[in-house]
Amino acid sequence: NTASPSQDLIHVACVCAGHNASRDVVTLVKSILFHRRNPLHFHFITDTVANRILSSLFQSWMVPSVHVSFYDADELKSEVSWIPNKHYSGIYGLMKLTLTKALPSDLSKVIVLDTDITFATDIAELWGIFRKFTDKQVIGLVENQSDWYLGNLWKNHKPWPALGRGFNTGVILLYLERLRRIGWEQMWRLTAERELMSMLSTSLADQDIFNAFIKQNPVLVHQLPCFWNVQLSDHTRSEQCYTEVSDLKVIHWNSPKKLRVKNKHVEFFRNLYLTFLEYDGNLLRRELFGCPTQASPESVQLQAALEELDEDDQCYDFRRERITVHRVHLYFLQYEYTPTGDDTDVTLVAQLSMDRLQMLEAICKHWEGPISLALYMSDAEAQQFLRYAQASEVLKNRKNVGYHIVYKEGQFYPVNLVRNVALKNVNTPYVFLADVDFLPMYGLYDYLRKSVVQLDMAHTKKALVVPAFETLRYRLSFPKSKAELLSMLDMGTLYTFRYHVWTKGHAPTNYAKWRTATTPYKVEWESDFEPYVVVRRDCPEYDQRFVGFGWNKVSHIMELDAQEYDLMVLPNAFMIHMPHAPSFDISKFRSSPSYRNCLSTLKDEFHQDLSRKYGSAALKYLTAQRNI
């Protein structure tokens, strides 16, 4: 048993670039956290995409005794970009060579991992192997389990030089302190330059260079038992590595085929991988035992907020939810957005959970501009969503949709928190604050961009109202124009939104005026008004105290009014609500008296906060409320 004492801080480094690798690395991290008993420090070499994703993920994950540092891969590019490379990992694979330079100069040891690794044991066991290094040894590696470096795979197959079968660099113990001392930085470069004269390019990225280096300096390598990197390419010798499940320590999905690789025990490995893929990451937030935690400022703050709560308060559950920190995985799928040159771009902002997934394709067909969506899901559901999106022709071909996962926790649907995640991750100057069960009229995107200019949104405080309608029918032939909409309204095929159940929500839009309007017109705020609006991105956030059903949009519009936004109704814009079964949350709360009581308490507190922030002008909201 080589396990390290549980106080030891273990350092792990990973090169991670782009959306897909950022998703993959989470499964690796989960497998490490699941088994770990030690504090951990992750060092991520990232491009800007992975940095944005992983930094917000770890910040919201709040795993005790886990530190995370980021290093800019772009700054390291010049160190390796001179090396011609054919491997699918591209330039990022090569960056493992630069870690002595990239990582802090006082860091003495680090475990380096590829993102396609899964741990089946406590990483402290691997860390403990550093203690078995002889004085000379600087790199710990597992033998390569394919025949590649034997050079007999095909006629004239000429791999880079290697000791025997060579070594695999998916798992590396790097003794940084010693590497620096022996001049590693110059050494690997000299090796690479010399070999490239005859080899012209690397086939397996950093691995070729590590192997050529080791062939010249065999005393520097510490060979690890092969179960520390069981390589699941087709035709590997990995089976000789283990006879028992308990022998398996680390699985390496190093075939481009990944989970579809052929291997005798692939079912077992797949199960191990799927276990972590779908594992509820919240369960990994547990404290280490017997390990005094250096709490992060965020967790100190959270702890203080928790202690302020009164467990006997009848709204305890609501207040508890209000301060719950949900894990957030931004840009879960590939995302590309090029800003328009004219500063008029508008992002459609919405939130949803699994039961509204089927709206996404339709929305994409009705709105060609950028979209920011926050999805409230469990880890397993996020994987289901991923499969759904990858199978959909419509979604696959749209790159300007940012999908942000907010992981489920607790019994309430934190709708305003989810909305804020979508709102805060917008890359355009304007936002269209919509709901996912609405379809915008065709051409709304262009019309809004024109309106933004026409109404000088850049220099005035305005909220442009997009009038909302609804249909109670599934098979609606969507109106192509305002004229067509008006005639459908007259026929009773369409209604103004929530006409039957809650007219007040949209009454101030003044549908009668809208029928004949040809220019934007200003309307006054009234209580319970909750229109869908276009505003500048710097608008106030949604108030997160409102969870579940009720007052989530109303409070936001109220705050816009308190900040003296002009509410301008757009004469040629409309959106239509599509029918669906009521959501769980609504049916759960509509009937609950304690929910209604708490909602009313929260409303009062919101009003008090408004008065505090906006002074006596905000009293009108209270009066408006009381008059109901």
Place this chain on the structure above:
Amino acid sequence: NTASPSQDLIHVACVCAGHNASRDVVTLVKSILFHRRNPLHFHFITDTVANRILSSLFQSWMVPSVHVSFYDADELKSEVSWIPNKHYSGIYGLMKLTLTKALPSDLSKVIVLDTDITFATDIAELWGIFRKFTDKQVIGLVENQSDWYLGNLWKNHKPWPALGRGFNTGVILLYLERLRRIGWEQMWRLTAERELMSMLSTSLADQDIFNAFIKQNPVLVHQLPCFWNVQLSDHTRSEQCYTEVSDLKVIHWNSPKKLRVKNKHVEFFRNLYLTFLEYDGNLLRRELFGCPTQASPESVQLQAALEELDEDDQCYDFRRERITVHRVHLYFLQYEYTPTGDDTDVTLVAQLSMDRLQMLEAICKHWEGPISLALYMSDAEAQQFLRYAQASEVLKNRKNVGYHIVYKEGQFYPVNLVRNVALKNVNTPYVFLADVDFLPMYGLYDYLRKSVVQLDMAHTKKALVVPAFETLRYRLSFPKSKAELLSMLDMGTLYTFRYHVWTKGHAPTNYAKWRTATTPYKVEWESDFEPYVVVRRDCPEYDQRFVGFGWNKVSHIMELDAQEYDLMVLPNAFMIHMPHAPSFDISKFRSSPSYRNCLSTLKDEFHQDLSRKYGSAALKYLTAQRNI
């Protein structure tokens, strides 16, 4: 390290009675399977409810190297029913005393577990402790971690006699062979009889008797380290048991508060428990390594069927799904049904997944008779469903609904397999084969029971057709009578079912005739007819080759016709389809040409099978099909 060699067969016994314990024990079993490397033999002492549930669960689970035996708890009742007992576990708790008699006489050792146990390590480690027993020792136990047996909890608190703090019987190593030899059966009885003279009843069931016995025979006990049974009651001394996560081996949720117990590390324990609660049980089907499996007949059959499949067949995925064995957990919730005396009872049969859960309350309000529902869900979704059902006043108060979970696996929705699970687990002579998105007219249940008699269903082969209608509107005021329905039909508030998109499915019902009909009338089968019918329970099953969307009910009605069922339309029955968003499966397949091709191949094969079974008469289906 006391772990046993991985060839050792480990025996585990559990007393399990009723619906709730049957659900709880699955989490225990999952936690054992997750860590295990040895073949296992589970011995379940069950009542008829738990027997039915667990035997079908394990049969469909098909975990390699896991054997299961059942023993009838009712037969053991007389052994312990003479002991007055106040503990919440009731008479079943006491049955642990009878294991030497209940289990096979050649079984020498067994680990006995309560259902509220979670394993955090390989059970082989615990099994290995038998080897540490001295020659005299016959029972391995962990010390009790509460102060109960110290007898100072309150004034005049007088517990049963025990050695010191006494022992907890949630985890027991029973050396059966030796117990039989020393005459355990007589010994515990004598102890119990003697103590009961002064104590009058047991407070903690079997645990009191075990402790009194041990107090008299201390040399017989082997004390286990306390981490083998970390007891999470409030105010237990369990914290002294571990300083490290890795010290924890077995968690015992032995407080009536269960997960809400107060304990310093309860978050950690809860996470461990939730991990297994929601863990995908399919992932536990993996083979053991290096352990030649004695395959069950079912798995041999499955293996043979798999080998017959051609991976290059374009319909491979469909055929693969056809032979997939889905795990089934029957009667997931409390279920009570008393047969009616008159043999006329009818069960509503339907299937659903998460996205139709909100229909359940409405259906329960429209149908007061028994219901058999199969739910296609993941393990995590089944827990969500459980919480939903427990929170619903309507569902909580209905005991005559059998909820059967069919666990998800693979990419298709195996709709006919799920339907068959609901159909096969019916306890009435007749079934109403419905769909979950329909609401029956009020009073349909009584009307069907009368019709069953009137049409002599017991002695004739008939399928009674319940005419189907649909609304495209959410807020429907449900018609109270046929007259009201007809006028809504005339008003365009209702339509005949799928009138706009697929008239053929119900055209043979002859809605025109139905308007004025006052007596049942016979109709002829036509191609693509898919009415909702009432038949005897012994009707043919649904053909499971049809998965996903298409031909799943059509093929069933065709087979009823091939078996010469008379199709009789009921003049005063109706049901109405409620609107909902299209399901994922439909949208996935409607657009896929390869799906359509395979469906057509499967149809052809179904026709061939019909001809084979029913001879030349079945040729008409082929002709009808070709004419389209």
